Amino acid sequence: MFGENLTLGQASIVALFSITVVFLVLLAISYLIRLIAVIVTSIQKPKEAPAAKSAPAPAAEEPAETEDDSHLVAVITAAVASYLGKDSSSFVVKSITPLNTESDWSRLSRTSALH
Amino acid sequence: MLEILLRFWESSGFSQIFAFDTVLFGIPLPGHLIMILIACLFLYLAIHKGFEPYLLIPIAFGMLLVNLPFANLMLHPDGDVKGGLLYYLYQGVDLGIYPPLIFLCIGAGTDFGPLIANPKSLLLGAAAQLGIFVTFFGAIFLGFTGPEAASIGIIGGADGPTALLLTSQLAPNLLGAIAIAAYSYMALVPVIQPPIMKALTTEKERQIKMEQLRPVSKTEKIVFPIIVTIFTVLLLPDAAPLIGMLMLGNLVKEAGCVPHLVDALQNSLMYIISIFLGLTVGAKASAEMFLRAETIKIIVLGVIAFSMGTAGGVLLGKLMSKLDGGKTNPLIGAAGVSAVPMAARVVQKEGQKYNPSNFLLMHAMGPNVAGVIGSAVAAGMLLLFFK
Numbered sequence: 001m002f003g004e005n006l007t008l009g010q011a012s013i014v015a016l017f018s019i020t021v022v023f024l025v026l027l028a029i030s031y032l033i034r035l036i037a038v039i040v041t042s043i044q045k046p047k048e049a050p051a052a053k054s055a056p057a058p059a060a061e062e063p064a065e066t067e068d069d070s071h072l073v074a075v076i077t078a079a080v081a082s083y084l085g086k087d088s089s090s091f092v093v094k095s096i097t098p099l100n101t102e103s104d105w106s107r108l109s110r111t112s113a114l115h
Numbered sequence: 116m117l118e119i120l121l122r123f124w125e126s127s128g129f130s131q132i133f134a135f136d137t138v139l140f141g142i143p144l145p146g147h148l149i150m151i152l153i154a155c156l157f158l159y160l161a162i163h164k165g166f167e168p169y170l171l172i173p174i175a176f177g178m179l180l181v182n183l184p185f186a187n188l189m190l191h192p193d194g195d196v197k198g199g200l201l202y203y204l205y206q207g208v209d210l211g212i213y214p215p216l217i218f219l220c221i222g223a224g225t226d227f228g229p230l231i232a233n234p235k236s237l238l239l240g241a242a243a244q245l246g247i248f249v250t251f252f253g254a255i256f257l258g259f260t261g262p263e264a265a266s267i268g269i270i271g272g273a274d275g276p277t278a279l280l281l282t283s284q285l286a287p288n289l290l291g292a293i294a295i296a297a298y299s300y301m302a303l304v305p306v307i308q309p310p311i312m313k314a315l316t317t318e319k320e321r322q323i324k325m326e327q328l329r330p331v332s333k334t335e336k337i338v339f340p341i342i343v344t345i346f347t348v349l350l351l352p353d354a355a356p357l358i359g360m361l362m363l364g365n366l367v368k369e370a371g372c373v374p375h376l377v378d379a380l381q382n383s384l385m386y387i388i389s390i391f392l393g394l395t396v397g398a399k400a401s402a403e404m405f406l407r408a409e410t411i412k413i414i415v416l417g418v419i420a421f422s423m424g425t426a427g428g429v430l431l432g433k434l435m436s437k438l439d440g441g442k443t444n445p446l447i448g449a450a451g452v453s454a455v456p457m458a459a460r461v462v463q464k465e466g467q468k469y470n471p472s473n474f475l476l477m478h479a480m481g482p483n484v485a486g487v488i489g490s491a492v493a494a495g496m497l498l499l500f501f502k
Contacts, residue, residue, distance in 0.1 A: 002500055004260040011255040011264070015248035018496040019241075025350060025492050026241040026485060030234035032342050033335075037231070040334045089330040 072096065131184035137402045146402030147182045153405075154179035154397075167302045170275070173390045174294065177201065177397025178405075189398050205395040208283045208290070213392040214276035215356040220388065221276070221487070222340075222364020223380035225455070229481040231335050232328035235435065236447070236478075240485025242431035243451025244493045246271030246424025250416050251497075257412055262286050265497040267413055270297045271420025272490030273304070273452040277357060279396060281494045285501050291400030292410040296417035304457045307418065308425050309465055312449050315429045320436060321469040323444040325478045333369070340366040347492065353502070354495025361487065424452040428482060450479035453486035 002010060073093055081088040124130050137146025157175035161168040180188050181201065189205065192198035207213040230236055251268030259267060262285035269278045270293060278297045282290050300307065313321075340362035348355045368377050432448025446466050450458040459479035466475035 002261050004262070006255050006261045006264070008252075008255060011252050011261075014261075014500055015252050018493060018500075019245060019248045021351075021496055022244050022489055022492050023238070023241045025347060026237040026489055028346065029343055029488070030237040032346060033231050033234040033237075033339065036335055036338050036342060040332055040338065044332065044334070087330065087333075 126185070128184040128186070137406050139406050140408065144406065146406050147184055150182040150400065150402045150405060151179055154182065167298055169386070169389055170298055170393050173393025174298070174397035174400075177394040178291070178400045179397075180394075181398040181401050189401070201395055201398040204391050205398060207391055208279065208395050208399075209287065211280055211284060211356060213388050213395075214280035214283075215360040216384065216388045217276040217392065218357050218491075219360040219364040220380045220385035221455070222361040222366075223368045223377050224385075225361075225365055225368075225484055225487070226480070227339055227365060227484055228331045228336060229328055229477045230484050231331045231339055233478070233481045235443075236451075236481030237485040237488070238435070239428050239431055239448045239451040239482035240487075240489040241451075242448065243424045243428035243482070243486050244272065244489045245427030246420040246422070246452065247490070247493050247497075249423045250420035253419060254412075254416055257416070259409075259412075260286075262501040263289060265501050266293055267416050268420060269293075269490070269494055269497065270300065270413075270417040271424045271452070272486075272493060273297070273301055273421060273424060273454040273458070274487060274490045275301065277453075277490045277494045279392065280357065281497060284498060287399070288404055289409065289413065290396060291405050292413045293417075294396040295400065296414050300417055300421045301454045301457065304421075304452075304454050305461050305464075307421050308449050308458065308461050311422055311425045312429055312446055312462075312465055315426060316433065316445050318469060320433065320441075320445050321466065322473070323436065323441055324470065324473050325444055325447075325475065326442065328477055333371070336369040337366065340369065343488070347488075351492060351495040351499070353498040354491050357491040357494065358488070361491065421452065425449045428452065428486075444473070444475055444478070447475055447479045447482055451482040451486045451489070453483065453490055455483050455487060456480065458486070459483040 002014065006014070073096065076096055077088050077093050080091070080093065084091075132147050132151075133145050134147070135143035135145055137144045137149075154175045157171055157178070160166045161171035161175060180186060186199075188199040188201040190196075190199040190202055192202070247268040247270075249268075250271050251264045254264035254267045255261070266278070266282040266286040266289055269281045272278060275294070275297055279290070279294055282293045286293075344359055344362040347358045364380055367373055367380065428448030428451030429445050430448070431451075432443060432445030435448075436443040436445050444466060446462050449465075450462045452458055459476055459482075462479035463474070463476040466473040
């Protein structure tokens with residue numbers, strides 16, 4: 001558009017015009033992101049309600065003892081997330097109960113099924 | 116017998132290597148020898164000091180090879196005479212193939228999540244492109260032509276592939292110097308940025324803790340590259356090779372159903388292209404092209420470009436912080452120059468220096484990846500003006 005040699009005036013026009021365009025393009029993209037977020041959440045919301053109920057499948061029914069288990073919950077949430085290959089925000093661990101009833105054999109078969 | 120020996124001597128590189136055939140500031144210098152020594156210095160820095168070794172080793176070796184007399188690795192084909200090996204490999208740079216392929220690989224390794232969670236960071240990515248245009252203006256002032264000034268300015272984008280693509284299209288004779296300046300300053304981000312960040316912010320601003328980012332759904336991450344490509348390429352077709360490849364790489368990653376492709380892009384292809392790109396870019400630094408007064412000007416302008424870009428980002432960060440009542444830590448603006456992820460790491464480190472409980476890394480990744488898009492758009496603009 002311009003020749004090889006620019007005057008300082010032309011250079012400042014190029015510089016000002018370009019930085020303005022860069023700003024406007026990125027501003028527009030930031031609004032596009034907001035738009036995507038609005039559309040995606042509005043589509044996903046009706047689906048989310050039943051999903052939230054069925055998601056905490058790995059949790060057992062009985063509540064654990066009342067001691068502070070936040071660390072344990074974090075570890076188990078991460079383990080479940082990693083096993084399911086899902087983000088940890090996509091399910092809720094509602095309760096954790098130790099299972100003492102099973103025999104060593106059934107525990108072995110369960111862990112080997114994981115691998 | 117003596118004649119044979121003399122012929123052999125004349126055909127060997129040793130007869131030429133000490134020739135004072137390069138003139139810098141009116142002083143004749145043994146150009147080949149100086150360039151070989153510079154190449155060896157870069158090899159030392161890369162291998163022993165660990166300065167960007169993945170790029171600097173091939174770049175320095177390319178410099179070494181091209182400056183050995185009579186090896187003719189960059190020889191143009193002429194009639195029946197075939198060209199040199201590096202000449203053919205260089206076609207990937209000359210035709211603008213390697214840099215977009217690198218962008219494809221970068222896209223596959225980039226998480227746009229922090230950017231999607233905080234779209235405002237795009238503006239910080241735009242502000243940090245200020246360095247490009249200030250330097251462009253400065254280069255015109257110093258007597259460079261328009262296309263050359265544009266290529267020097269893009270050093271401020273702090274994005275290697277973008278700088279190489281633009282320079283190979285606009286000012287291929289400056290490619291060696293610009294590539295070396297760009298990659299050196301990217302390695303020096305932890306040295307260049309902190310003093311500027313400190314000078315432009317108050318202690319209180321640097322201590323600001325930012326709210327945790329919202330989680331971003333998979334759908335948003337998949338839709339993002341598609342929409343950005345459609346919008347940006349429609350508006351600025353010249354940015355298509357870079358933006359298109361970056362977003363394709365990202366889509367492949369976010370789609371989640373082609374893990375082998377992601378692995379190939381993030382590892383194998385990335386390293387394959389890097390070695391060709393580094394080698395041939397280094398091969399553009401022959402004595403007659405590199406040992407010139409322009410190279411010194413480019414190196415000085417390059418550091419101005421980096422500093423102005425950092426300043427632009429931090430200053431807009433300050434403005435944002437004022438407008439949103441102190442929710443934004445202005446330091447994250449510095450990450451708006453691309454240099455992913457180095458610039459974001461610098462922000463994290465600086466932030467923690469002033470407030471040990473501060474974790475700015477994810478907040479800085481937003482402007483950081485926005486900077487990649489910003490410099491690609493800026494490159495598109497400059498191509499539009501000067502191609």
